Amino acid sequence: MWIGSTLAGIGGQLTVVTVMLHVFTLTQSTFAVSMIAVAGLVPMILAGLYGGMLADAFDRRRVALIAATVTFAATTLLAVLTWTGTETIWWLYGLSMTIAAANSVGMATRTAIVPRLIAREQLAAASALNGVAFGLTVMAGPALAGLLVALTGYGWTYTIDVVLMLAMFLGLWTLPSLVPEGEVVRPGLASLADGWRFLRRAGNIRMQFLCDILAMTFGQPLVLFPALGTVILGGGAFTTGILTAAVAVGTFGSSLLSGRVVQYRWHGRGIERAVQAYGLSIVLFGAVLLIGSFLSPATEKAPNVGLIVAACLALALSGACDNVSSIYRNTMMQAAVPDAMRGRLQGVFIIVVAGGPRVGALYAGTLATFTALWFPPLLGGFLVIGLVALLARRNPRFAAYDAADPVP
Template identity: 35%
Template sequence: MPSLRSLVADTRPLSNEHFRRLWLANIVTVIGAQLTVVAVPAQIYDITGSSAYVGLTGLFGLVPLIIFGLWGGALADVFDRRTLLIITTSGLIGTSALFWVQAAAGNTDVWLLLGLFSVQQAFFAVNQPTRSAVLPKLLPPELLPAANSLNMTIFQAGAIGGPLVAGVLIPVLGYRWLYLIDSITLFATMSAVVRLPRLPVEGPTTTPGLRSVIEGFRYLAGHSVLLMSFVVDLIAMIFGMPRALFPEIAHLDFHGPDEGGLVFALLYAAIPAGAVIGGVFSGWVSRVERQGYAVVVCIVVWGAAMAGFGIAVGLADHWRTTMLWVALLMLVIGGAADMASAAFRTSMLQSAATDAVRGRLQGVFIVVVAGGPRIADVVHGASAAAVGTAAAAAGGGILVVVGVVVAALAVPSFIRYRVTRAPTIAR
């Protein structure tokens, strides 16, 4: 029987001083980042009183994320990655400071706010693929799943704690102090980044332009295992992410108030909470050699959990309180499965790709991770209008299970993909 020590998160990556500094800095900065994520739409609504303007944050955030995510990946395959991280972290600090300045000055121009948000997302889109491409230079392949699990646990914890803290602080301190806190906490990341060693790209490099981005896609098309890691994620997210249904489900199926309320908050928090729980008990991920097979299993669990969520919603009229807890449990299970799947897929990209293309593939990863749920919002919204929320959620979960199994059978090399695990080192 496995011991508790073997089940909890594998902390061996923290023995590397560079990873440890980056990870500890993340604990500080992720809350600050989430304060800005909440403050921007709140300030936009305060200025305009319009949810339509708030919705523009999706467009103003996604477009630079796609463009600069792909271009940033190309940059990360040319320039020293430490230098690139210093530049982009400086950009993030600068944009957060500008958010603080405009709030302190009493800005009422929503377009200025949206413009700053776009610039911030552009810096973020270059920073993230660069940061992911750095990990294989710091850690051996067998520790990458554990390192990615540790990073994702912190991110998801911030996704829960940040909005709660922001919701309490906005009425007390106002927007400008939230932006200032974000600016200050980012210096923790800067401190960790400047202490990294030089991180030049190994292998031939190209000019970071459209041609370089296209070469990255060609590399991806020629490596079926890496390509499938994106395909199965898109299947999981497009068909299985039901977040667009949460407002209607909270209001109509579980009789919450139409402006939000506790049920609404619980539905939104359940998937990140599951990811945090999955991260805390992620010690097993470092022992898995058949990572492709593990991804398929995790996505099947995600799909089954989302189907279970839809079924629970469908039964809410008969056993409302019981089905609410069942629905939340399904979302938590799905969040834990998604965390493990993401850890394995990220590790596969980091270890199976050559160093000369890691940045570009991580750029594609950022685009897929950001774009998949947004496409899911459209798909689920349209499906719910046609067949209802319960059927849309349950049917989407079933499609995930069927889709990922069919994809795995079509490309058996993905299921067979494995890494050779080094001898176990005491934690």
């Protein structure tokens, strides 16, 4: 499953970045790029909630296979439309929404599967291994997307994603049947209400959700990358890919060196400190862009290499910090939540993880439209640091969370 998810994830990142570049080419608007994320938010939320209920009611292997089939079909249609020259911005929005919804179901289900395959003491190491996979996908995918779009166009990039998606089926087919343990509640309002009642009692789980929402809402500058490759930094589509890959370099490196991170027991305290360090890295990224705004404008053929390197270092630090937080958040979710409730809580968790960046895209895209490209990350990083400190002060039990005695 890990190998299949990794290969399919590389293809998925190809499509994510290519759709962004495609929309920017059609509209020349950063706001239009940000609306890709916003358009997929509601379908993703509904699919995540319902997908979590499905994962708690039916064979999780089968649910994951159906979700992968929907993603595969939508990506194939995207490639066909592009090759035939019939794609429009509305098709790009619609298929992105479909892929986001299907991925939301698939991610919630696959994550709920992991604790059934390994022992509890291995969960933190498994989360670090997923960080390696994420680092590989986001390092390879965006860089390849920028290169392929520049050299061959959009059609080939979407087509390669279609081929790589086949690996997901191989990984899922090898799993055994995985019916949820404990009391099964059929999908519906009763199941959803049962999950929300559990979440109301789970103060530590709520706190980690809030920390991640703050980080992704105010500290996610991804939507700005296409414009940065055109104006402040230069380099065009290739710079967009390099900036996105820089985040993954930090994720990948911190996963490879995560031995001491995995051994640290106080996961609540680890999340708090990692998210605040993430906010600081985003402040540094905004400062690099601010400096660049006072220099001579860069172009696609004459990029500012020094600024690009500095921006990449700040983004790599953000990826490392986010990954440390992710290791602790995933482990807390998988260890502290009972199996019969795990799908529904993973659905909410995926909504937070994937929905936060989409709200962040709206924040960054809108604010950049009315101010400057450097302003959203600079302001947002400071907001992350301050708001997480305030939350931690109001929730002292979170810092006392002990992985040896997981309490939701």
